[in-house]
Every structure is written in C-alpha cells, then in structure tokens.
Amino acid sequence: MAETYYTIGMAGHIDHGKTALTKALTNIDTDRLKEEKERGISIEPGYAPLKTEDGTHVSIVDVPGHEKFIRQMIAGVAGIDLVVLVVAADEGVMPQTEEHLEILQFLGIKRCIVAISKIDRVDGEMLELVEEDIRDRLVGTIFEEAPYILVDSLSGKGIEELKTAISQQLKQVALRDAYGSFRLPVDQVFSVQGQGTVVRGTIYEGAVQKGSQLTVLPKGLSVKARQIQVHNEEQEAARAGQRTAINLGGIEREEISRGDVLVTSDHFLVTDTIDIALKLVDRPFIPLKQRAPVKIHTGTSEVMGRIVFFDRNELAASKKEVLCQIRLDEEIVVRRGDRLILRRPTPVETLGGGWVIQPKGGKYRFGAETVAKLEKIKEGTPVDLLADILQKYIVLDFKELIQHTSLDEAALKEAIGEALSKGILLEIAGQRYSLLNSFSKLTDELKERLTAFHEAFPMRPGPGKAELIQGFSAVYPKPFIEYTLDQAAKDGGLKKADQFIALGSFEPHLPKQWKARMEQIVAALQKDGLQTGKWDSYTTGTPIPKQELLDLTFYLLETGQAHRLTEDVLIHHTALDQSAAELKAATGQAFTLKEAKDVLGVSRKYLIPFLELLDRLKLTVRTDEERKWTEI
Incomplete structure (x- = not known):
C-alpha cells in the first residue's frame, strides 16, 4: 500500500491552547523562537510530526493566532489538508476565531475538526453553551458538519479521541498528486x-x-x-x-x-497580473475604490498590488462573486485554481478570497464584454479543462481524467474526441492521454540534452537510456518519456544503440581539440601490428586529459577500430584482420597452437591472447588441441 502524506493545521484565537494541544498530540513544543518563549505566543508557524496508528504520515502546523500575525497564519495554512479549529471552553468564539474561519474557507480548506480545549476549566453547563455557540457560528459554512472533540491538553482528556478523528477525516481527503511537476x-x-x-x-x-x-x-x-x-x-x-x-x-x-x-520544471508561470474570481467577507467594510491598493496572500507569498474592476468603480459588501484583476507590484508564481486571500493594507482587514481563473491576465477594456470574457475563462470548456489538467499532470488515463475534470463519462469522451481531432491531444496507449505540446516540448528538450551530451562527449555513443529517463523523471512521468523516445526513434530524430540513445544524425567521432594527437596514438598502435605494447605506453606523456583517454579507449573498442587482447593491451583492427587472414590461408579448416606460431611468428605472449580473441569473436571454435574456423 502506498504511503500517504498530509498536513493539518491548528487554527484559532490567541491563547486558546493550539500549541499545547499540538504538544499533547506530538510531544513536541512548536514555540521554538526565543521571542515566542518570552512573549508566550506563536510568531512563526511551528511544525511537528504526528504518528497515526494506520501509518499515515501527518505534519501538524501550529499557526499564530494573534491579529498581528495573520500573514504568517495565512502562509501556514496555505498547504494544509485538514484544519483543527481550537476554541477554548472558557472563552468561546473570539475575533481571531472568526477571521481564521473566513481565511480557511477562502483558501478552500474543506475538512475541519472542532477541538474545544481547556475543558477542565469549566463546568458541564458552560461547555454546552460554548459548543452551541460554535455550532451556531458554523451554520451555513463548509464546516457545518465538522465533528466536535472535547480536549484538555494538560490532563490528556480527549487526545486519543482527537487522534482517531484526525485519522478518520484524513481518509476522506483526496491525496495530493506526487506525479505532477514539483x-x-x-x-x-x-x-x-x-x-x-x-x-x-x-x-x-x-x-x-x-x-x-x-x-x-x-x-x-x-x-x-x-x-x-x-x-x-x-x-x-x-x-x-x-x-x-x-x-x-x-x-x-x-x-x-x-x-x-x-x-523542477518550466511549467509554472511567473506573473504580475492575475484574473481572479473573488468572494467577499460576510460583513460590512469600507468600500474599495477602483485601483485601490490591496495585499494578496497566495501560497506563502504576500504581495501588494492594485485591484481593477471591469463592471464597477467601487466594491462594497455583497454576496455576489466578483470577476476582477489584480495588478501586482512584483511577480509571483501561481497556477489556475490557486487560492488567494485579499486584504486591505490600511486599515488592515481581510476583505475576501477567491481563486485564480487566469494566471497571466491581460489588459482589458472596462465593460460587460470583458466581464463576459472572464466568465467564460472561469467556467472553461470541457476541452479547456482537459488541456489545463494535462498541462499539470502530463499523462492521465480516462479514469484519472474523470476524477480531475469532474466531467461525466460522456462529456469527457466528447471532449477527448474534439481535442484529438484538433490535434491538441495524443492518445499514448490504453486510454492514456497527453498534450501534443507536452510531447513536442519533451522531444525538443531530449534533443537539446543529447546535443549538449554529444558536444561534451563526442566519442561516446550517447547517454544511457536509463540515465536519460532519470534526468527527466522529476518533471515527466517515465512512461511518457519512454513513449516520446520510441516515437522520436520511429521518426528518425533519435536512434537507439543497445542501451544508448543518440541523435539520429550523430556518429561517434574524435574531438576536434585532440583529433591530431589521438590519430597519432591510433597510428602508432596500427604500426605495431600484433606485437603491440601496453595501451598506456601509447598515451604516456600526452597532454590529452585522462577522461578523454578513457573515452578514446571505449570509442576504439565500440567502433571496432581496436580489440582488447588483454586487460591492458589493445590491437588495431587491421592487425586482427591481416593476422587472421594470413593464418586462415595457411591452415585450412583447422590448426594447432604450434601451426599458428609457425605462421604468425610471434611469441606465446601475443599468440595465446590473439587466439583467445578469435574465439571470443566467434571466428574460431576450440576443440581439444585444435581450433576450427567457423567459416571457410
């Protein structure tokens, strides 16, 4: 069974016991900063591992509760899968509890556990009132059906029940996909x-x-x-x-x-203009003017910008969604679907939140036409959704596409057919799909990588297939890389030789810088014929780098220009061809060791390795005291 990983957050008002509850669950104190110890509050998010009985890997984020540290709180919860909303039994719902709730919902956190803490400080009647108050506050929110756990971190009451509730809730959370771009x-x-x-x-x-x-x-x-x-x-x-x-x-x-x-890839956009779908807080606020300065929190970034409306000049409290644009003072990294929080810098307050409908916004005219255009972008056609998901995950099968696009089977089949006919999509195998753009991009990247490799190592046949796949596997799924390699080989753009991959037009050759000196070495080897010296005697004293000499050895052996007599002795292929032809002409179908010595006139030092080389090359077969030629 595959290991699963989740991050959960502790949220709530200052001094409601989030840090103590985290310690009770994990036995780790997340208030690690000196200032936190002195002031008794969490400034930066703290993190601790939680061990569950079913083996799920969980990280707990203890986010700050004080109003001044809301920005750190937003950064802390941006990546969580489940929130534990901590409310102290002796205080109930407080201002930061309210703001945290707003932020959590705007960030799209869908699962929540309400932990009523410090229960040993109140009686049963007070506990009922606090729970009723929280339930009333959560009516109409996405957390309305959240389970409630009563806990006391000092005595340990309810801690095991909370651990169980966390495990149960996480089983219902969709896994983050580790197959996409990092x-x-x-x-x-x-x-x-x-x-x-x-x-x-x-x-x-x-x-x-x-x-x-x-x-x-x-x-x-x-x-x-x-x-x-x-x-x-x-x-x-x-x-x-x-x-x-x-x-x-x-x-x-x-x-x-x-x-x-x-x-790890260039699939991510860097942008300073984002088109967003914005929902506002459910309370009155000072209206926001056209192009007013705002602060955007998305992921862990906190960036100033100006808000641009296309259907109004002022934004007042409303329950309607607003399609608008944020022109940022600096670039950020976002994808379609990323969540964000919108805050007013002065006076500081949360105004709303939403999601990015288009990461790279343009300059549009004021009016209904632009709003309609943004609405279309927000909704997206089935083909748009298909392309967007495959841009992110590269390769998905039919079932995975249904899960990610939320299209029904008939609509998805229609979208796939349309995308295939328009040349947007590729069917790889077994109802697995990818974008033609992804295939073209990877093909280009493979060719660039091979070109660089051939320039750096011209004597090598190319990088190993496994090495090449590994080099791209952090960005692309391995089956997709193999598919692309196979298709490029069929088209002639690439070629495979044993375990090596090369450009279709490439042939191993001597590097220009050392070509003359290497040819001198090879000529000396050829001149010595069968009675060659040790290979390093030909290369001693040369200025050619050691790695280049190793590549030269491999190159001569792989291209058949030389053969290995012994571990440290090579002979030129002409010496092999001439000696084999001379021996064959003089001996007929078979020959003995003595006959070979008489014909070739060399000592056993060279003769025995030469005859064994003939056996390895399957030119001869040894039987008892004789060797027979395999072809006459």
Whole structure:
C-alpha cells in the first residue's frame, strides 16, 4: 500500500491552547523562537510530526493566532489538508476565531475538526453553551458538519479521541498528486553552520529527489537539493503533502525568501497580473475604490498590488462573486485554481478570497464584454479543462481524467474526441492521454540534452537510456518519456544503440581539440601490428586529459577500430584482420597452437591472447588441441 502524506493545521484565537494541544498530540513544543518563549505566543508557524496508528504520515502546523500575525497564519495554512479549529471552553468564539474561519474557507480548506480545549476549566453547563455557540457560528459554512472533540491538553482528556478523528477525516481527503511537476512554496528560510541555506515548506504537488536541480521562482535562480529532511530525518526524496526542509546548494541565504517557490520544471508561470474570481467577507467594510491598493496572500507569498474592476468603480459588501484583476507590484508564481486571500493594507482587514481563473491576465477594456470574457475563462470548456489538467499532470488515463475534470463519462469522451481531432491531444496507449505540446516540448528538450551530451562527449555513443529517463523523471512521468523516445526513434530524430540513445544524425567521432594527437596514438598502435605494447605506453606523456583517454579507449573498442587482447593491451583492427587472414590461408579448416606460431611468428605472449580473441569473436571454435574456423 502506498504511503500517504498530509498536513493539518491548528487554527484559532490567541491563547486558546493550539500549541499545547499540538504538544499533547506530538510531544513536541512548536514555540521554538526565543521571542515566542518570552512573549508566550506563536510568531512563526511551528511544525511537528504526528504518528497515526494506520501509518499515515501527518505534519501538524501550529499557526499564530494573534491579529498581528495573520500573514504568517495565512502562509501556514496555505498547504494544509485538514484544519483543527481550537476554541477554548472558557472563552468561546473570539475575533481571531472568526477571521481564521473566513481565511480557511477562502483558501478552500474543506475538512475541519472542532477541538474545544481547556475543558477542565469549566463546568458541564458552560461547555454546552460554548459548543452551541460554535455550532451556531458554523451554520451555513463548509464546516457545518465538522465533528466536535472535547480536549484538555494538560490532563490528556480527549487526545486519543482527537487522534482517531484526525485519522478518520484524513481518509476522506483526496491525496495530493506526487506525479505532477514539483512545487514547494517557501515559508521559512535560514542558515545552518557548515550546511548553508535551508528552506522549509509544504510540497503542494510533485516530488523532489536528493541531488535534483531546482529553480527558485520568480527569481529564476538555479539551485541543487543537497539534502532533504522531513521532520529532522534525512530522506532521499519527499513528495506532495509533506512538510520538507531542503538544504540548497548554489544560493546564499539573502537570495531567497518566504514567498519564493521551488520548482523542477518550466511549467509554472511567473506573473504580475492575475484574473481572479473573488468572494467577499460576510460583513460590512469600507468600500474599495477602483485601483485601490490591496495585499494578496497566495501560497506563502504576500504581495501588494492594485485591484481593477471591469463592471464597477467601487466594491462594497455583497454576496455576489466578483470577476476582477489584480495588478501586482512584483511577480509571483501561481497556477489556475490557486487560492488567494485579499486584504486591505490600511486599515488592515481581510476583505475576501477567491481563486485564480487566469494566471497571466491581460489588459482589458472596462465593460460587460470583458466581464463576459472572464466568465467564460472561469467556467472553461470541457476541452479547456482537459488541456489545463494535462498541462499539470502530463499523462492521465480516462479514469484519472474523470476524477480531475469532474466531467461525466460522456462529456469527457466528447471532449477527448474534439481535442484529438484538433490535434491538441495524443492518445499514448490504453486510454492514456497527453498534450501534443507536452510531447513536442519533451522531444525538443531530449534533443537539446543529447546535443549538449554529444558536444561534451563526442566519442561516446550517447547517454544511457536509463540515465536519460532519470534526468527527466522529476518533471515527466517515465512512461511518457519512454513513449516520446520510441516515437522520436520511429521518426528518425533519435536512434537507439543497445542501451544508448543518440541523435539520429550523430556518429561517434574524435574531438576536434585532440583529433591530431589521438590519430597519432591510433597510428602508432596500427604500426605495431600484433606485437603491440601496453595501451598506456601509447598515451604516456600526452597532454590529452585522462577522461578523454578513457573515452578514446571505449570509442576504439565500440567502433571496432581496436580489440582488447588483454586487460591492458589493445590491437588495431587491421592487425586482427591481416593476422587472421594470413593464418586462415595457411591452415585450412583447422590448426594447432604450434601451426599458428609457425605462421604468425610471434611469441606465446601475443599468440595465446590473439587466439583467445578469435574465439571470443566467434571466428574460431576450440576443440581439444585444435581450433576450427567457423567459416571457410
């Protein structure tokens, strides 16, 4: 059974016992900062692993509750699968409880457990009143049917029941897909002495391996994953849903910050203009003017921008969804469907939230026509949905497409047929589909990689197939890479030789820089015929680098220009051909060792390895004291 990974969040008002409850569940104190110890509140999100009986891997995020730390709270819950809403029995629903509820719903968190904490501080009657108050507040929200657990972190009451409820709720949460392109929004950055820069975050999608080449967006910086840790334990890889720390090579601490995103592919857009579908808070607020400054929270980024309306000049409280645009002061990384929170910078307040309907917005005219256009983008045709999902996951089968697009079987079949007829889609095998653009893109990338390899190693037949597939597997599914390789080979763009892959037009050759010197070495080998010296005697003293000499050896053997007599002795193919022809002409169908020595006139030092080479090449077959030619 595949391992599963989830991240859950502790949310609620300050001092309602989130940190104590996290410690009761995990035995870990998430208030790790000195300032947090001194002030008694959580400033940064804290993280701890929760061990469940069914083996599910769970990370708990303890997000700050104080009003001033709402931005850290948003960054903390952006990647969670389930929220535990903590409400103290002696205080009930408080202002930050309300704001956290709004934010959680805007971020699309669908599952919630209500944990009424500090139950030992109140009597049964008060407990009933608090629970009734919470239920009234949750009426009409997505958390209306949330289970309630009564807990006390100090005495341990209800902790096991809460663990059970967490396991039950997580079984109903859809797994994050580790098959798509890797994306980790960074929420913490720090340095470790002797190790360098370390970032933390929750992996939104995809997987990352130790040694992977990554890109920091939106800055476009290339880095390497030198080490991966999950809750202080070193791992070879991490996948979607896991809280992960990555030690990055090739970057200084000052070059990366919260809000940056680590990716392994160029499938992600960097943008400063996003089209959004916005829902507003269910309370009055000071109307927002056209092009008013706003603050956007999405993923772990927090960016200022200006809001642009196309059907009004002022945004007042309303229950209707608003299609609008945010023009940001700096670039961010988002995909269609990503959730966001909209806040007013002054006076500070949450105004609403929504999702990105188009990551790369354009400049549109004011009026109903633009709103209709945005509505169409928001809804998307079945073919649009199909293309959007396959852009993200590269290859999916029919059943997976139904799950991801939410189209029924008939509608999906119609969309696939339309996309195939328009040349948008490829059917790979067994009702598995991909975009033609993805196939073309990977084909180009393979050719670029092979071109670079051939330029760097002109004497090699090409990289190994397994090595090539591994190099692209962090971005593309392996079956898709193999399909692309097969198709490119059929088209003649690539060719396969044993386990090696090369460009269709490529033939191994000597590098220009060392060609003359290498030809001198080969000529010397050829001149010595059968009585050749040790191979390194031909290369001693040459300025040719050691790796190039190793490649030369492999090149001569693979192309049949030389053969190995012994481990450290080669002969030129002309020496083999001439000596074999001379021996064959003089001996007829078979010959003995003495006859071969008389014909070739060489010592046993050369003769025995030469005759064994004839056997290996299947030119002769040894029987007792004789060797027979396989062809006469």
